[in-house]
Amino acid sequence: MAILIQNAEVVSATETKRTNVRVEHEKIAAVGEDVVAESGDEIVDGSDQLLIPGGVDPHVHMALPFMGTVSIDDFESGTIAGIMGGTTSLIDFAIPAKGESLLETLDVWYEKSAGKAAHDYTFHMAVVDWDERIAEEIPKVVSDHGITSFKIFMAYKGVFDVNDEQIFHILEATKAAGGFVNVHAVNGDIQLMLADRFAEQGNTDTRYHALAQPPRAEGEATGRVIDLGAIVEQQVYIVHVTCEPAVERIAAARARGEPVWGETCPQYLLLDDSLYDLPDFEGAKYVLSPPLRKKKDQDVLWRALADNEISVMGTDHCAFTFSEQKQMGRDDFRLIPNGFMGLQERLPLLYTHGVTKGRISANRWVELCSTNPAKIFGLYPRKGTIEVGSDADLVLWDPAATDTISAETHFSRCDYNVYEGFETMGGPTKVWVRGELAASEGEFVGTVGRGEFVKRPPR
Numbered sequence: 450m451a452i453l454i455q456n457a458e459v460v461s462a463t464e465t466k467r468t469n470v471r472v473e474h475e476k477i478a479a480v481g482e483d484v485v486a487e488s489g490d491e492i493v494d495g496s497d498q499l500l501i502p503g504g505v506d507p508h509v510h511m512a513l514p515f516m517g518t519v520s521i522d523d524f525e526s527g528t529i530a531g532i533m534g535g536t537t538s539l540i541d542f543a544i545p546a547k548g549e550s551l552l553e554t555l556d557v558w559y560e561k562s563a564g565k566a567a568h569d570y571t572f573h574m575a576v577v578d579w580d581e582r583i584a585e586e587i588p589k590v591v592s593d594h595g596i597t598s599f600k601i602f603m604a605y606k607g608v609f610d611v612n613d614e615q616i617f618h619i620l621e622a623t624k625a626a627g628g629f630v631n632v633h634a635v636n637g638d639i640q641l642m643l644a645d646r647f648a649e650q651g652n653t654d655t656r657y658h659a660l661a662q663p664p665r666a667e668g669e670a671t672g673r674v675i676d677l678g679a680i681v682e683q684q685v686y687i688v689h690v691t692c693e694p695a696v697e698r699i700a701a702a703r704a705r706g707e708p709v710w711g712e713t714c715p716q717y718l719l720l721d722d723s724l725y726d727l728p729d730f731e732g733a734k735y736v737l738s739p740p741l742r743k744k745k746d747q748d749v750l751w752r753a754l755a756d757n758e759i760s761v762m763g764t765d766h767c768a769f770t771f772s773e774q775k776q777m778g779r780d781d782f783r784l785i786p787n788g789f790m791g792l793q794e795r796l797p798l799l800y801t802h803g804v805t806k807g808r809i810s811a812n813r814w815v816e817l818c819s820t821n822p823a824k825i826f827g828l829y830p831r832k833g834t835i836e837v838g839s840d841a842d843l844v845l846w847d848p849a850a851t852d853t854i855s856a857e858t859h860f861s862r863c864d865y866n867v868y869e870g871f872e873t874m875g876g877p878t879k880v881w882v883r884g885e886l887a888a889s890e891g892e893f894v895g896t897v898g899r900g901e902f903v904k905r906p907p908r
């Protein structure tokens with residue numbers, strides 16, 4: 450069946466225009482003021498609403514085995530949460546343990562996502578080691594699996610980290626294969642040394658989680674990997690940028706014309722490190738890496754988003770329950786599973802605190818949450834835009850809708866929400882996934898298992 454959405458303000462990364470959009474066979478079939486309904490079309494009135502391309506979240510972890518447990522949202526609950534907040538594509542990370550094969554790791558991720566996702570998805574391939582087998586597997590990941598983005602960790606020493614020599618090899622190999630690299634940039638030696646020193650001194654409270662990852666340790670690693678990327682002439686994408694020292698390095702590289710991108714997440718714009726001082730272990734709810742920073746860093750990030758020094762809004766959605774999973778670290782901050790939610794909250798929070806407060810335009814909001822991640826990661830123009838031939842992943846957005854975020858009503862399986870009580874302005878009234886209505890007036894009406902793995906072309 451075909452659908453005509455009429456009278457909405459269609460917001461793209463570059464313009465806002467009242468026009469009609471016709472959807473047929475999962476795709477956008479026509480766009481224009483003169484596009485009218487054909488017989489049998491369902492007509493949706495978009496008056497007083499925005500129509501935007503569905504959000505693309507380039508940074509999530511569904512059912513990730515991590516720190517002795519598994520993150521609580523899987524491809525089913527995670528994609529439903531995303532849809533309820535206006536997101537219709539995600540990129541997860543397939544992460545091997547050291548010594549494991551990349552291709553066998555991908556099989557594990559295919560299996561864990563199969564039949565569960567309610568919208569489309571793809572994976573980044575993490576590389577946590579360097580040896581002959583990995584060198585042989587990287588080109589196959591790109592050519593056989595359509596996975597063109599890789600991930601390296603400079604943090605999590607002994608678990609996921611790679612050293613400078615390994616990074617150099619990975620930058621070269623991914624470039625030769627037609628891919629590029631995402632980086633978790635924090636100096637892992639300093640992080641591990643400080644965390645262990647605090648613990649040996651008996652300082653095991655949650656606040657020491659943040660003190661073990663000083664902003665300069667993030668800035669240093671960010672600058673180092675940008676420099677390594679420049680030597681190899683490889684593109685580098687810095688995930689979850691939190692603070693001024695990291696923004697400075699990215700801005701300087703971009704000013705030199707280097708292919709460097711930065712991503713931040715809502716938590717680094719809206720939450721700060723004073724939360725780690727909450728009594729009764731409540732601070733553990735906010736433990737993630739890199740940690741929450743100071744209010745002054747939030748100001749730097751908002752400006753960087755507006756000035757295009759930071760190009761993408763992700764979430765690092767990786768939720769763990771407070772009643773059980775976070776309790777693993779009650780006596781030692783080093784054992785608190787790192788991460789929390791954001792898939793459902795990303796678009797409403799950035800609209801509320803970015804667009805309605807005049808920090809960014811609605812076009813920039815669409816660019817940060819949908820168009821740029823689709824472009825950078827090779828999903829564009831299938832995703833991230835409203836053009837003839839694009840997938841009909843669409844969100845009808847009521848700019849006047851109000852809501853209050855709460856664990857009582859969110860669609861994540863987590864038992865708390867870091868944004869509990871936050872009021873939002875603007876929200877999705879209808880969401881389509883490849884032409885099928887998936888959310889309507891706050892109800893999930895989509896189909897679990899309808900989401901497909903999307904292959905991407907080499908760069």
Ligand SMILES: [Zn+2]
Pocket residue numbers: 508509510765767
């Ligand atoms: Zn992550």
